[in-house]
Amino acid sequence: MNGAATGATDKPLVDRSTSAGAVRRLLLLGGALLFFAAGLALVGHSYGALALLAIFAVLAMVGIATIFAVALGLIAVAGKSGDGSIAKDFLDTLDVGTLIVDGKGRIVYANRAYGRTTGAGSATDVKTLERLLSRERDASEAIYRLANLARENASGQEEFRLSRSLSGDGEAGPRWYRTSVRPMGGPAGAVQAWQIADITAERDEQENFFQDLQHAIDYLDHAPAGFFASDRTGRIAYINATLADWLGVDLVSFRPYSRSIEDFVAQEGLALLDVGAEEEDPNAISAIDLDLLGASGKRLPARLLRRGGRGPDGALGLTRTIVLNRSLDGDGANALEAAEVRFTRFFNSSPMAIAALSESGEVVRANPAFAKMFGQTVATGSGRIGDGLRAESWEALRQSLTLAARHQAGIPSVDAELAGDNPRSVRLYVSAVSDVNDGSGEAVILYGVDITDQRALEDQFAKSQKMQAIGNLAGGIAHDFNNVLTIITASVDFLLLNHRAGDPSFQDLLLIKQSANRAASLVRQLLAYSRRQTMRPKMLNLTDVIADMHLLLKRISGDLVKLERHHARDLWPVMADIGQFEQVITNLVQNARDAMPEGGTITISTRNVPEAEIKRLGYVEMTEGDFALVEVADTGGGMPDKVAERIFEPFFTTKEIGKGTGLGLSMVYGIVKQSGGFIFVDSVVGKGTSFRIFLPRHFPSEAALAKVEAGPAVLSAKADLSGTASILLVEDEDHVRAGNVRALKMRGYEVHEAASGVEALEVMEELGGRIDLVVSDVVMPEMDGPTLLREMRKARPDLKFIFVSGYAEDAFAKNLPEGEKFGFLAKPFSLRDLAIAVKEMLDQ
Numbered sequence: 118m119n120g121a122a123t124g125a126t127d128k129p130l131v132d133r134s135t136s137a138g139a140v141r142r143l144l145l146l147g148g149a150l151l152f153f154a155a156g157l158a159l160v161g162h163s164y165g166a167l168a169l170l171a172i173f174a175v176l177a178m179v180g181i182a183t184i185f186a187v188a189l190g191l192i193a194v195a196g197k198s199g200d201g202s203i204a205k206d207f208l209d210t211l212d213v214g215t216l217i218v219d220g221k222g223r224i225v226y227a228n229r230a231y232g233r234t235t236g237a238g239s240a241t242d243v244k245t246l247e248r249l250l251s252r253e254r255d256a257s258e259a260i261y262r263l264a265n266l267a268r269e270n271a272s273g274q275e276e277f278r279l280s281r282s283l284s285g286d287g288e289a290g291p292r293w294y295r296t297s298v299r300p301m302g303g304p305a306g307a308v309q310a311w312q313i314a315d316i317t318a319e320r321d322e323q324e325n326f327f328q329d330l331q332h333a334i335d336y337l338d339h340a341p342a343g344f345f346a347s348d349r350t351g352r353i354a355y356i357n358a359t360l361a362d363w364l365g366v367d368l369v370s371f372r373p374y375s376r377s378i379e380d381f382v383a384q385e386g387l388a389l390l391d392v393g394a395e396e397e398d399p400n401a402i403s404a405i406d407l408d409l410l411g412a413s414g415k416r417l418p419a420r421l422l423r424r425g426g427r428g429p430d431g432a433l434g435l436t437r438t439i440v441l442n443r444s445l446d447g448d449g450a451n452a453l454e455a456a457e458v459r460f461t462r463f464f465n466s467s468p469m470a471i472a473a474l475s476e477s478g479e480v481v482r483a484n485p486a487f488a489k490m491f492g493q494t495v496a497t498g499s500g501r502i503g504d505g506l507r508a509e510s511w512e513a514l515r516q517s518l519t520l521a522a523r524h525q526a527g528i529p530s531v532d533a534e535l536a537g538d539n540p541r542s543v544r545l546y547v548s549a550v551s552d553v554n555d556g557s558g559e560a561v562i563l564y565g566v567d568i569t570d571q572r573a574l575e576d577q578f579a580k581s582q583k584m585q586a587i588g589n590l591a592g593g594i595a596h597d598f599n600n601v602l603t604i605i606t607a608s609v610d611f612l613l614l615n616h617r618a619g620d621p622s623f624q625d626l627l628l629i630k631q632s633a634n635r636a637a638s639l640v641r642q643l644l645a646y647s648r649r650q651t652m653r654p655k656m657l658n659l660t661d662v663i664a665d666m667h668l669l670l671k672r673i674s675g676d677l678v679k680l681e682r683h684h685a686r687d688l689w690p691v692m693a694d695i696g697q698f699e700q701v702i703t704n705l706v707q708n709a710r711d712a713m714p715e716g717g718t719i720t721i722s723t724r725n726v727p728e729a730e731i732k733r734l735g736y737v738e739m740t741e742g743d744f745a746l747v748e749v750a751d752t753g754g755g756m757p758d759k760v761a762e763r764i765f766e767p768f769f770t771t772k773e774i775g776k777g778t779g780l781g782l783s784m785v786y787g788i789v790k791q792s793g794g795f796i797f798v799d800s801v802v803g804k805g806t807s808f809r810i811f812l813p814r815h816f817p818s819e820a821a822l823a824k825v826e827a828g829p830a831v832l833s834a835k836a837d838l839s840g841t842a843s844i845l846l847v848e849d850e851d852h853v854r855a856g857n858v859r860a861l862k863m864r865g866y867e868v869h870e871a872a873s874g875v876e877a878l879e880v881m882e883e884l885g886g887r888i889d890l891v892v893s894d895v896v897m898p899e900m901d902g903p904t905l906l907r908e909m910r911k912a913r914p915d916l917k918f919i920f921v922s923g924y925a926e927d928a929f930a931k932n933l934p935e936g937e938k939f940g941f942l943a944k945p946f947s948l949r950d951l952a953i954a955v956k957e958m959l960d961q
Contacts, residue, residue, distance in 0.1 A: 129209055131227040131240040216311040217301065218245055225308065234294075234313050236285045246296060246311050255279055256294070263298045267309045272299035276316070284315075293320045343419075343440030351377045351390065360440050365412030378438075383408040383416065387485065401425070406461040407485075409440070418443040418461070470543075470565035473550075476522045478502045478515070481559050490535070490543065490565055502563065507534045514545060521549040521561040532568070541569040573737055602945035605633045607856035610948045633945070654692045654792065656817055659747055660684045660723050666699055670706050670721075677716035680706075685724035689745045691812040697788045704785050705749040705808050712753030712806060720750045726811065739795050743814040750807040756800040764798055838952040839865040842959050843884075846870045847877045847893035847905065848921070857892070860948040861955065874900025878908060886913055890958060892942075892951075895922035903933050910937075917958050921946075 208215055214231030218224055227243045237243045247264055250256040259275035266273040274297040282292045295316045301308035337344060343360025347353050352374040361368050364381050379387060390405070405421040420441040425434075443461075464471065470487035472480050478501040480487075488496035491505035503511035510533030520528050531545045546564040609630045616623045663670075663682065674680045702721070709719045726734075726744045756764065765786040785808075789796040794812040844866050848854035854870055861868045869884065871877035874897055881888060891909065895902040902920050909916055919940035933939075942954045 129226060129228050130232040130237065131224055131243050212314075214313045216243075216245065216313075218309055218311065220307045222247070231313065233284060234315055235283050246313060249283070253279060256296075259296065263296060263311075267298045267300070267311075270300045273297065282315075291317075293317045343442070344438070345378065345440070346435045346437050347378055348374070348435055351379050353378060354435055363411065363417055363440075363442065364409060381409050381411075383410055406443070470563075470567075472496070472502070472563045472565075473559040474502060474518065474561040474563055476518070476560040478518055487563075487565065490541075490567065505536055507536050507540065510534050514547075517545075517547040518561055521547050524549045541567060542572045544568045602633050602636055604850075604852045604856060606630065606945050606947055607853075607860065609633065611856075611859070654694050656690045656815055657693050657695055657698065658688055658690055659698075659745055659812070660688045662695060662698060663702060663721055663723065663747070666702060670702070673703060673706050674710050674719055678710050678713055679716075679718045681718060681720045683720065683722040685722075687725070688723055689725050689743060689814040690817065691745050691792075691794075692815045693792045693812060694788075697792075701785045701788050701810070702747070702749070704782065708782065709749060709751035709753065709806070712751055717752040717805075720748075722746075722748045722750075725814075731811075736795065736797060739811065744794075744811040745814060747810040747812070748807060749810075750805060752805045755802040755804055755806055756798075757802055761798050761800050765796075838949070838956050840956065840959060841865055841867065842889040843867045843887060844869070844955065845877060845880060845888045845891045845893075847872075847874065847891065847897070847902070849873060849894060849897045853894075856948075857951060860951055864952050864955075866955070873897050874902070874905035874908075877905055881909060888913075888916070890917045890919065890955065892919045892921060892955065895920050906933065906937065906939065917961070919954055919958055 208226070208228050211228055212230055214234035215226075215228045216224065216231050217226040222245060224243055224245065227237070227240075232238065232243065235244070235246075235249055246260055250260045256277040256279060259277045263273050263275055274295065276293065276295045278291055278293050280291050282288055283294070293316045294313055296311070296313045298309055298311050301310055338358035340357065340359055343357060343363060345353050345356040345360055353376050354373045356366060356368075356371065358368060360366075361371070366376075379390065382390060390407075401424070403423045405423065407419065407421065409417040409419050411417060420443055422439040422441070423436055424438075425436045464484050467484055468486055470484065470490045472483035472487045472491075475481060480495055480497070480502060483491075483496040491502070495502060495505045502514065506514065510531070513531050514533060517528050517531050526549070528547045528549075531547070533543050533545055534540045535543060544566045546566075548562045548564075550559050550562060609626055612626050613623070613630070616626060663684075667680075667682070671680055706719060706721075713719075724746050726746045728741055728743055731739055731741065731744060765782050786796055789810055789812070792812060794810060796811075797809045798806065799809070800806040844861055846854060846857055846861065846868055848857065848870075849872055851872070854872065858868045858870050869880055869888070871880050874893075877891070877893065878900075891905075893902045893905055900908075902922070906918050906920075909918075917940075918938075919942055921942045921944060940954055940958045942950065946954075
């Protein structure tokens with residue numbers, strides 16, 4: 118730059134606002150001369166008038182010149198200087214080039230820095246930025262945008278790069294400039310202030326900083342240790358290339374906070390991540406040994422050195438973590454390090470809870486399974502082991518800890534209950550540490566196993582065994598009782614044949630028969646509970662069955678109870694005995710009515726329950742598959758848990774004496790179980806009870822859908838039940854056999870009898886196989902009925918056979934070859950029932 122622009126003075130390069138001051142000084146001088154000339158004229162001096170005339174002429178010329186200067190903008194009339202001189206001095210000494218132009222683009226002021234930056238050495242060289250840069254390709258667009266803002270009386274700033282320096286200082290290389298404009302007040306476009314600054318050095322500093330930052334990131338990325346930063350929830354904000362390579366993370370597609378550190382930690386190590394996560398001291402460093410999981414599933418033993426950070430508000434911020442690779446494949450892994458890594462992996466991955474305790478029960482160290490079982494507070498040593506247990510359990514464990522502190526061996530295990538709203542059962546094993554004085558404070562090693570599910574299965578199995586035992590007892594009693602009832606019924610029938618309606622004994626005989634029938638009904642309920650009753654299942658739609666029963670259920674529920682039905686569409690079909698199922702619903706509705714003596718609501722609902730929902734229900738004994746659900750709920754008083762546990766037991770009832778046998782719900786339980794279903798009761802005291810019946814979905818074949826099931830032939834009351842066929846009657850009960858033989862002989866049949874299966878074979882051999890029909894009991898000593906059938910049909914495949922039993926047909930049919938045909942007569946039966954069964958079988 119020339120000498121004018123580089124002088125030591127800070128005076129402005131252009132300042133047309135100073136012309137008004139010169140005019141003022143000239144006017145003051147002219148006024149003084151005019152006063153002097155007037156004085157001479159007043160005293161009568163000879164030159165006074167001439168001087169006065171000359172002075173007026175000069176002042177006139179100055180006035181005319183001033184008017185033209187003001188019109189041309191060369192002179193601006195300024196107000197009081199006041200503080201304006203301070204602002205002017207500030208602009209004069211400012212390092213940023215400043216240019217002030219009026220609304221017409223005329224330069225009003227330019228400081229010396231503006232001349233240095235733009236290369237203007239004198240006032241005549243000063244140009245506006247629009248004129249100076251409009252032809253510069255790299256700057257023209259930026260200047261155009263700023264000019265538009267200036268015309269709109271708005272402010273703006275732009276930065277651009279030129280291939281050369283505007284100052285012409287001879288320095289080679291590109292230069293960066295920052296240019297801005299802002300209005301100075303007044304109407305739009307009145308006066309604007311433009312500024313320009315060379316920011317090349319600033320840009321070079323930023324570039325150097327960026328390069329240093331890139332080098333720092335490169336150093337961190339290629340460090341021999343892994344590093345990541347995560348927030349409070351574990352989301353990763355940054356991960357270096359070393360750790361990304363270990364874990365198989367693609368840094369190109371990685372986005373901050375898109376992955377969590379939990380995605381790369383083995384399941385057993387998740388509990389360790391929470392330990393120390395809320396460390397009070399932000400400068401504290403916690404060490405965690407665990408296994409990381411790569412994208413391929415390969416485990417990487419690692420040690421995490423974590424340090425938390427806090428923000429300005431004191432809240433927990435990002436946590437910085439260094440990851441050390443402890444893989445045994447690395448060089449320098451000596452035997453001690455290898456053993457430590459193996460132990461750490463075993464300790465942390467063990468599904469059994471393991472902890473080292475002090476003599477007072479404080480936790481010295483613990484594995485993730487222990488932290489998951491007892492909670493972080495206990496696992497981190499903030500409390501004693503007793504804080505995680507119920508009071509009664511802690512007392513039992515405390516005694517075991519005392520024995521361990523005395524180095525006693527063979528300490529029995531302790532079954533304890535964990536504290537909390539949902540307690541779980543654990544089995545604790547305690548062993549003493551041989552060397553207590555090693556400085557670690559460890560005195561006892563504690564092992565814990567969660568046995569909650571095992572306890573639930575044990576309770577369920579015990580309950581199932583109890584129900585099975587009661588069922589076997591009920592079934593055995595029912596079998597023997599059926600034989601007794603059969604004898605009573607047959608004897609009464611024989612007596613009724615010899616007594617007319619007018620006979621005085623006739624009513625007594627009818628009463629005996631009615632009582633026997635009532636007893637037979639109780640036996641059927643016992644058999645239903647033991648799942649040994651006779652059933653004829655067929656494909657049913659439960660919604661249709663319940664809809665057909667609506668009027669009956671309405672009468673059963675009574676006037677004080679409101680009966681509601683809710684049915685889902687397209688209910689899946691099931692296989693069940695329609696008569697037995699109707700009895701189930703009738704018993705449940707009647708039971709619900711009795712639970713609401715003052716009235717309420719009974720709701721019967723049906724819907725499909727798919728296999729996925731079955732798993733979520735949490736019923737342990739239920740098998741997998743699709744089920745149709747029937748739910749009968751009431752709004753009664755509910756039942757306590759102790760009552761609900763025994764509700765299906767035979768003869769257990771909460772009703773008053775004489776108002777219930779205790780077999781209704783037992784029969785319901787048996788029918789549902791025999792149908793392959795499940796029944797559960799949910800009851801809340803004060804809110805009501807709900808019975809849920811799940812019956813397995815039936816998938817009918819096309820042949821089954823096309824088959825029309827023919828009902829059994831019904832003989833009229835006057836049908837001829839006599840015959841002449843040869844019948845072999847096999848029964849181990851002498852009185853039952855004698856009654857049946859007598860009944861069949863009265864009908865004209867030739868009857869042969871046997872007391873066992875072995876004796877029946879002998880009789881068959883003596884007769885040379887001339888037997889038309891065999892009527893046999895199922896349960897007999899030496900040889901049961903199904904075995905007898907197989908043996909006889911070896912010689913006579915077409916031999917007709919009728920089984921007589923108090924048990925269900927399915928109870929013994931499974932022991933026969935598939936496709937075997939036979940008749941069935943359920944005990945107890947009347948003489949007519951026996952005659953009808955024989956006649957139908959012979960006529961087939």
